[in-house]
Amino acid sequence: MIAVLIRRAASALAVLLGAATLAFAALELIPGDKVAALLGPATSASEQVKAQIRAEYGFDRPIVVQYLHYLGRLVRGDLGDSYQLSRPVAGLLAEQLWPTAQLALAAIALAVALAVLSAVVTAGRRAGRAVATAWELAAVSLPSFWLGILLLTVFSFQLGMFPVVGGEGISALVLPAVTLALPIAGMLAQVLREGLEAALAQPFAVTARARGLSHTAVRVRHTLRHATVPLATLTGWLTGSLLGGAVLVETVFGRPGVGALTLQAVSNKDMPVVIGVVLLSAVVFVVISAVVDALYAVVDPRLKAG
Amino acid sequence: MTPAADSSVKSEVRRSTAGHPPDLLVVDGLSVTFRTGREEVRAVRNVSFSLERGECLAIVGESGSGKSVTARTLVGLTGAKAHVTARALTFEGHDLTTLDERGWRAVRGRRIGLVLQDALVSLDPLRTVGAEIAEPLLTHGLTRRGEAARRVLGLLGDVGVPDPARRARQHPHQLSGGLRQRALIASAIAAGPDLVIADEPTTALDVTVQAQIFDLLGRLKDRGAGVLLISHDLAVVARLADRVAVMYGGLIVEHGPAREVLTSPRHPYTQALLAAVPSARPRGTPLSTPVARVTGGAPPSSDDAEGTSRSRGAFAGAGASPASAGGEGASPDPAVGGRVVGVHGGCPYAARCPLADDTCRDHLPSERQGVSCHHPGLPPGAPAQATAVAVPRVVPDAVVPLIEVHGVGKRFRSPDGTWHTAVDGVSLHLHPGETLGVVGESGSGKTTVARMVLGLVEPDQGTVLFDGHLWSGVRERVRRTRRTRIQAVYQDPLSSFDPRHTVERLLGDAVARTGTRGRAAKRARAAALLDQVGLPAATLARRPRDLSGGQRQRVAIARALAPAPDVLVCDEPVSALDVSIQAQILDLLVALQRDLGLAMLFISHDLGVIHHVSDRVVVMKDGKVVETGEVEKLFRDPAQPYTKELLAAVPVLPGVREVAG
Numbered sequence: 001m002i003a004v005l006i007r008r009a010a011s012a013l014a015v016l017l018g019a020a021t022l023a024f025a026a027l028e029l030i031p032g033d034k035v036a037a038l039l040g041p042a043t044s045a046s047e048q049v050k051a052q053i054r055a056e057y058g059f060d061r062p063i064v065v066q067y068l069h070y071l072g073r074l075v076r077g078d079l080g081d082s083y084q085l086s087r088p089v090a091g092l093l094a095e096q097l098w099p100t101a102q103l104a105l106a107a108i109a110l111a112v113a114l115a116v117l118s119a120v121v122t123a124g125r126r127a128g129r130a131v132a133t134a135w136e137l138a139a140v141s142l143p144s145f146w147l148g149i150l151l152l153t154v155f156s157f158q159l160g161m162f163p164v165v166g167g168e169g170i171s172a173l174v175l176p177a178v179t180l181a182l183p184i185a186g187m188l189a190q191v192l193r194e195g196l197e198a199a200l201a202q203p204f205a206v207t208a209r210a211r212g213l214s215h216t217a218v219r220v221r222h223t224l225r226h227a228t229v230p231l232a233t234l235t236g237w238l239t240g241s242l243l244g245g246a247v248l249v250e251t252v253f254g255r256p257g258v259g260a261l262t263l264q265a266v267s268n269k270d271m272p273v274v275i276g277v278v279l280l281s282a283v284v285f286v287v288i289s290a291v292v293d294a295l296y297a298v299v300d301p302r303l304k305a306g
Numbered sequence: 307m308t309p310a311a312d313s314s315v316k317s318e319v320r321r322s323t324a325g326h327p328p329d330l331l332v333v334d335g336l337s338v339t340f341r342t343g344r345e346e347v348r349a350v351r352n353v354s355f356s357l358e359r360g361e362c363l364a365i366v367g368e369s370g371s372g373k374s375v376t377a378r379t380l381v382g383l384t385g386a387k388a389h390v391t392a393r394a395l396t397f398e399g400h401d402l403t404t405l406d407e408r409g410w411r412a413v414r415g416r417r418i419g420l421v422l423q424d425a426l427v428s429l430d431p432l433r434t435v436g437a438e439i440a441e442p443l444l445t446h447g448l449t450r451r452g453e454a455a456r457r458v459l460g461l462l463g464d465v466g467v468p469d470p471a472r473r474a475r476q477h478p479h480q481l482s483g484g485l486r487q488r489a490l491i492a493s494a495i496a497a498g499p500d501l502v503i504a505d506e507p508t509t510a511l512d513v514t515v516q517a518q519i520f521d522l523l524g525r526l527k528d529r530g531a532g533v534l535l536i537s538h539d540l541a542v543v544a545r546l547a548d549r550v551a552v553m554y555g556g557l558i559v560e561h562g563p564a565r566e567v568l569t570s571p572r573h574p575y576t577q578a579l580l581a582a583v584p585s586a587r588p589r590g591t592p593l594s595t596p597v598a599r600v601t602g603g604a605p606p607s608s609d610d611a612e613g614t615s616r617s618r619g620a621f622a623g624a625g626a627s628p629a630s631a632g633g634e635g636a637s638p639d640p641a642v643g644g645r646v647v648g649v650h651g652g653c654p655y656a657a658r659c660p661l662a663d664d665t666c667r668d669h670l671p672s673e674r675q676g677v678s679c680h681h682p683g684l685p686p687g688a689p690a691q692a693t694a695v696a697v698p699r700v701v702p703d704a705v706v707p708l709i710e711v712h713g714v715g716k717r718f719r720s721p722d723g724t725w726h727t728a729v730d731g732v733s734l735h736l737h738p739g740e741t742l743g744v745v746g747e748s749g750s751g752k753t754t755v756a757r758m759v760l761g762l763v764e765p766d767q768g769t770v771l772f773d774g775h776l777w778s779g780v781r782e783r784v785r786r787t788r789r790t791r792i793q794a795v796y797q798d799p800l801s802s803f804d805p806r807h808t809v810e811r812l813l814g815d816a817v818a819r820t821g822t823r824g825r826a827a828k829r830a831r832a833a834a835l836l837d838q839v840g841l842p843a844a845t846l847a848r849r850p851r852d853l854s855g856g857q858r859q860r861v862a863i864a865r866a867l868a869p870a871p872d873v874l875v876c877d878e879p880v881s882a883l884d885v886s887i888q889a890q891i892l893d894l895l896v897a898l899q900r901d902l903g904l905a906m907l908f909i910s911h912d913l914g915v916i917h918h919v920s921d922r923v924v925v926m927k928d929g930k931v932v933e934t935g936e937v938e939k940l941f942r943d944p945a946q947p948y949t950k951e952l953l954a955a956v957p958v959l960p961g962v963r964e965v966a967g
C-alpha cells in the first residue's frame with residue numbers, strides 16, 4: 001500500500017516537472033523580445049533601460065541557470081509577477097480560482113444528477129431510451145455560447161429572474177452552471193446508460209431479479225455501481241478541464257475566473273500568467289486523477305490489488 | 307401472497323389431483339416464443355412436466371435446446387420479447403401465468419430460488435458475499451437489517467463454507483470457485499424457497515468441487531425442497547436426478563426415471579448424447595454418431611444448432627481462472643437459445659438423426675411412453691457403432707522424444723506482491739506420433755507447462771528440448787524458425803481470431819507463412835485444410851462470428867495444421883463445446899493424429915476426455931507431477947491418492963463404470 005502511494009507521488013511529481021519544463025521551454029521559444037512584452041506595446045524604452053531590466057529579471061544569465069532558478073521559485077510557490085498587472089501570479093490565480101471552482105463544481109454536480117436520473121430511468125427500456133437519447137444528443141451538440149445567450153435572453157432579460165452579469169452570489173451562478181452542465185449531462189448520461197445496460201446484461205442482474213428485486217432496485221443497488229467506473233473517469237476529466245477555465249461561458253456571463261484571466265493574459269502576451277495557468281491545470285489534473293483512482297478502488301474491490 | 311383472482315384455477319387443479327396436496331410444480335403444454343422484429347423463434351414447444359417436494363428433475367439438453375428458457379419461465383424472467391403460453395403452470399397450486407410483476411416478485415427468491423452457473427459473474431462482483439446473501443432476506447422483509455448478518459453466517463455455515471465471518475466480508479473474486487458457488491446457493495436458499503432451480507450449477511468447476519456441490523443440492527432435496535436441475539451433461543445429472551427430461555429443439559424428446567433414461571435410452575438423440583460421453587466409450591471408438599461422421603462431422607443443422615453466442619460477460623475475465631472449463635451451457639440472452647431446427651412440422655432432430663425418414667421430416671412425433679420419436683430405439687443392447695477395437699499405439703522406448711521437459715519450474719508474482727509457484731520441477735517427454743494427456747484441476751499448472759512447451763513462457767529452472775535442441779532459454783531469433791513446427795489449439799477460438807477477417811484470410815495468413823504465394827494457391831491450400839477438418843470450402847467466405855463453436859474449433863485446428871507441424875499442443879480444446887460437438891472434435895483430433903503422425907500434448911481438466919485421446923497421462927496438482935503412466939493402467943490402477951480421488955469424482959453413468967475404469 002505504501003509502495004503504491006510512493007509510486008503515485010513520484011509519477012505525480014514527474015508530471016508536474018514535465019509541465020513546468022514545457023512551460024519554461026515555450027516561454028523561451030516564443031519569438032519576440034521578452035522585455036518588449038514586459039514593457040507593453042505602448043512604451044518604448046532605450047537600450048540602456050532594456051539592459052537594466054534584463055539584468056534585473058536575470059534574462060542575461062545562461063539558460064540553465066534561469067531554468068534552475070525558475071524551478072527553485074516554483075518550489076517556493078513563487079510563479080513570478082504578471083507583466084501587465086505587476087502583481088504576483090500566484091495571488092492572481094488564487095483570487096480567480098474560487099469563482100471558477102464554484103462554477104465548475106456546481107456544473108458538474110448538476111450534470112451528474114441529470115445524467116444519473118436520465119440514464120437510470122431509461123436504461124434498457126425502449127421507449128424512454130429513444131426520448132432520452134434525443135435530448136442528450138441535442139444537449140451535446142449545442143454550442144455553449146449559444147445556449148448561454150439563449151438562457152440569458154429568456155431568464156435574465158425577459159423574465160429578470162437572474163442577473164445578467166457578475167460573479168456574486170448563488171443567483172449569478174445558476175445560468176452559467178446550467179449552460180455548462182447541459183452538454184456534459186448529455187455526454188455523461190450516454191456513458192452511464194451504456195454502462196448500466198452492459199451490467200444489466202450480466203448474470204448477476206438476473207440473479208438479483210430472481211431474488212425478488214424490482215427493476216429499479218436492481219439498477220440502484222447493483223448495476224449503477226458497475227456503471228460508475230467509466231462515469232468517474234469521464235467526470236474527473238471534465239472537472240479538470242472546467243477548473244482550467246471555462247473561457248466561453250465565463251466571457252458570455254461576464255464572470256471573473258481563471259478562464260477570463262487566461263483570455264486576458266494570452267491576448268496581452270502576459271507569459272508568467274499563462275505559465276501559471278498551465279501549471280495550475282497540471283496540478284488540478286494530477287489531483288483529480290488521484291481522486292478518481294482512489295474512487296475506483298472503493299467502487300470496484302477487484303481493482304484494489306493493481 | 308397470491309392474488310385472490312386465481313382461486314378458481316387453484317380449485318381446478320385441486321380437483322384434478324383428487325384430494326391430494328397439489329404437486330409442487332406442474333407444467334403442462336408450456337410454449338415460449340421470442341419475437342425479434344419479424345422473426346419468431348419458438349424456444350420452448352409444448353413442454354410438460356411436474357415436480358414434487360423432495361424430488362429432483364433434471365432437464366438435459368445442448369445450448370439452444372430451450373432448457374434454460376424453460377427455467378427462466380418458472381421465475382418469470384424470460385424478458386419482454388418472450389410470449390409465454392401454457393395449459394397449466396402452477397406452483398403449489400397457484401397459477402403462475404396470471405401473476406403480474408408484483409406477484410412474481412413475491413415468488414422469486416422467496417418461494418422459488420434460482421442458482422445460475424459461474425458465481426464469479428452470477429454474484430454481484432462489487433458487493434460482499436454477505437450483502438448478496440442477505441439481499442433476499444431483506445427484500446422479502448424476513449429479517450431486520452441488524453439481524454441479517456447473523457442469518458448470513460448461519461446460511462454460509464449450512465452450505466459448508468468454513469470461516470463464515472471472514473467469507474461474508476469478502477468479495478466473490480476472493481473466494482475459490484467452489485466456495486463462490488456455495489455462496490451463490492446460500493443466497494438462493496436464504497429465504498427458504500420450496501423449489502430450487504439450478505441452471506448448470508457446476509459447469510466450470512473442477513470435478514472434486516462438482517461432487518461437493520451436488521452433495522449440497524442433494525441435502526436440499528432431502529430436506530424436502532424440489533430441485534429442478536438444468537444441465538448439458540447427462541453424466542453429471544446422474545448423481546442427483548430422480549427423473550430426467552431430455553430436450554432438443556425446444557421439445558422434450560424423452561422423459562422418464564433417471565436410471566431408465568440413462569441406461570436404456572430410447573430416443574436416438576439421447577442415445578447419441580450418451581454415446582458422446584468419453585468416459586462411457588472404449589478408447590479408439592468414435593464418439594460421434596454415424597451421420598455426423600459421414601457428412602464430415604459438420605452437418606449444417608448439428609453444428610449450427612448450438613447458439614452462435616457463447617461469450618461470457620465482460621466482467622468474467624477479471625480474476626477468472628484461465629484453466630477453468632469456461633462458459634458452457636445457457637447463453638445469458640435467452641433469445642439466442644432458441645434456434646429451432648424443425649421450423650416446418652417435422653421432428654427437430656430429423657436433420658441429425660441416423661434413423662430419419664420422410665415421416666420424421668414431415669410430422670412432429672407425439673409422445674408415447676415418455677418418448678417423442680417415430681422410431682424409438684429398443685432398449686438397450688450394445689450401441690451399433692461400438693464395434694471398433696481400440697488400437698493401442700505402442701511407442702518404442704528407443705525413439706528420441708520430440709519434446710523433453712526437464713525439471714522446469716516457474717513462479718509468478720501475484721497482484722498483491724507475493725510470489726506463487728505455478729510449476730515446480732515438472733519433467734515429461736513427448737514422443738513422435740503419441741498423445742500425452744496432461745490432466746489437473748484449475749491452478750495445477752498444466753497451462754503454464756503447455757506455454758513452456760510452446761516457447762511462450764521461459765522456465766525459471768529446468769530446460770525444454772525440442773527435437774534434441776535447446777528450446778527454452780534461447781533467443782527468439784533462434785526459436786522463430788522452428789516455431790511453425792509446434793502449433794496450438796486453444797479453448798476459445800473466437801478470441802484468438804480477428805473477428806473481422808474471413809476464414810479465407812485467417813487460413814491464408816497461416817498458409818502464406820509456410821511459403822505458399824499467390825491468391826489462388828493460398829485459396830486452394832486453405833480449402834484443402836478445411837476439407838481435412840471436415841468443413842466445406844464454402845466456409846472460406848464466412849467470418850468467425852457466423853460459425854458455431856464446433857465449426858470455429860475446426861477452423862482453429864485447420865489453421866494449426868497449415869504449416870504441417872510435428873507437435874500439436876491442445877489446451878482444453880473441447881471444454882467450451884456441447885457434448886455431442888465435443889465428441890466430433892475429439893474424433894477429428896484422434897483421426898488427424900493417426901493420419902498425420904502428429905505428436906499431441908493434450909491439456910484438459912476432464913478425465914473422460916483425457917482417457918479417450920491419450921496414450922500416456924501426466925496427472926498434475928499444485929504445479930507438480932503427481933503421477934504419470936500409460937493411460938489404461940493409470941485409470942485402472944491409480945497409484946497415488948490424488949489420482950484416486952480425481953477418478954472417484956468423475957461423474958459416471960450408471961452401469962458404465964467398468965468400461966471407464
